[in-house]
Amino acid sequence: xxxxxxxxxxxxxxxxxxxxxxxxxxxxxxxxxxxxxxxxxxxxxxxxxxxxxxxxxxxxxxxxxxxxxxxxxxxxxxxxxxxxxxxxxxxxxxxxxxxxxxxxxxxxxxxxxxxxxxxxxxxxxxxxxxxxxxxxxxxxxxx
Amino acid sequence: xxxxxxxxxxxxxxxxxxxxxxxxxxxxxxxxxxxxxxxxxxxxxxxxxxxxxxxxxxxxxxxxxxxxxxxxxxxxxxxxxxxxxxxxxxxxxxxxxxxxxxxxxxxxxxxxxxxxxxxxxxxxxxxxxxxxxxxxxxxxxxxxxxxxxxxxxxxxxxxxxxxxxxxxxxxxxxxxxxxxxxxxxxxxxxxxxxxxxxxxxxxxxxxxxxxxxxxxxxxxxxxxxxxxxxxxxxxxxxxxxxx
Numbered sequence: 001x002x003x004x005x006x007x008x009x010x011x012x013x014x015x016x017x018x019x020x021x022x023x024x025x026x027x028x029x030x031x032x033x034x035x036x037x038x039x040x041x042x043x044x045x046x047x048x049x050x051x052x053x054x055x056x057x058x059x060x061x062x063x064x065x066x067x068x069x070x071x072x073x074x075x076x077x078x079x080x081x082x083x084x085x086x087x088x089x090x091x092x093x094x095x096x097x098x099x100x101x102x103x104x105x106x107x108x109x110x111x112x113x114x115x116x117x118x119x120x121x122x123x124x125x126x127x128x129x130x131x132x133x134x135x136x137x138x139x140x141x142x143x
Numbered sequence: 144x145x146x147x148x149x150x151x152x153x154x155x156x157x158x159x160x161x162x163x164x165x166x167x168x169x170x171x172x173x174x175x176x177x178x179x180x181x182x183x184x185x186x187x188x189x190x191x192x193x194x195x196x197x198x199x200x201x202x203x204x205x206x207x208x209x210x211x212x213x214x215x216x217x218x219x220x221x222x223x224x225x226x227x228x229x230x231x232x233x234x235x236x237x238x239x240x241x242x243x244x245x246x247x248x249x250x251x252x253x254x255x256x257x258x259x260x261x262x263x264x265x266x267x268x269x270x271x272x273x274x275x276x277x278x279x280x281x282x283x284x285x286x287x288x289x290x291x292x293x294x295x296x297x298x299x300x301x302x303x304x305x306x307x308x309x310x311x312x313x314x315x316x317x318x319x320x321x322x323x324x325x326x327x328x329x330x331x332x333x334x335x336x337x338x339x340x341x342x343x344x345x346x347x348x349x350x351x352x353x354x355x356x357x358x359x360x361x362x363x364x365x366x367x368x369x370x371x372x373x374x375x376x377x378x379x380x381x382x383x384x385x386x
Binding site: 105 | 179197199200201202203209213216217220313317
């Protein structure tokens, strides 16, 4: 059974962590998507702090010798999940960078092929919808 | 509909790429040549443009597969019926492109691979470790696809536009396209055929420098394995590819 003092510290700590995460999301420093794992962890810590027997029962359930090692085990598990999550995100980012790099290359080539604004300016002014388009780009030309 | 596009992915091939472009023009006067300059730090792009090729420049060095896929995207969007690829270092001999084009038309195949090992002239002897790797993947690819594949690492290829369209999608492995691509094609229902070609010895460092070593073997085995696990590759419609 954990002492009352320890319980108060644990509850205060996990509530602070939870509030900190919510605040980060509120300020858009942390995306909602990334907050999921962190919020889940903070809630789990809070649950363990409030419900003192849970850790003991959990340790017993997984057959661990001590409650401390049970805590470390789940802590490590969380870190592994987080790293895996980041690997997935990095792979995703890499995939998107490749697509962008390719599009830039393709656009660059098209840019050379398509007549530039300057070339369009010397061409005949066209009438569209009855309104005169002539001189539309004139301010640009004067520069 | 345009006819034939030859893609040349090039990374720092100044002084070599121009010759390859001339060879391709010599072998196939009707073909358009596209050089995908993979973020070279030398004058590859200028060389290629001077030799009469269309040049796409990737803003950062992104690797052989990414450069190739950029070429496929260009070719598919421009509506080429047939797309080929040849290395920029002069290892592949452009005169074989005509034979590959004939084979594509004759054999009702979707992709033609130029193989160094077909036809037993034995002109090409890879280093021992590499020979084992190529042999392993040739064997694996052949037994999975039920086609005789002797040179799965060959980047000397010619394909119909529908194959290039598949290569434009996410299923294309942009890190090391290799034996896994041939298996992917087989799974999609496309036919792959090899014809014998001669190659010149590679002039040292090329874009394929990753083609040896334990990581390559690991990556290829994993890639083949997951390609086999994936079912029903969906070919994306042409409309989705247009910008």
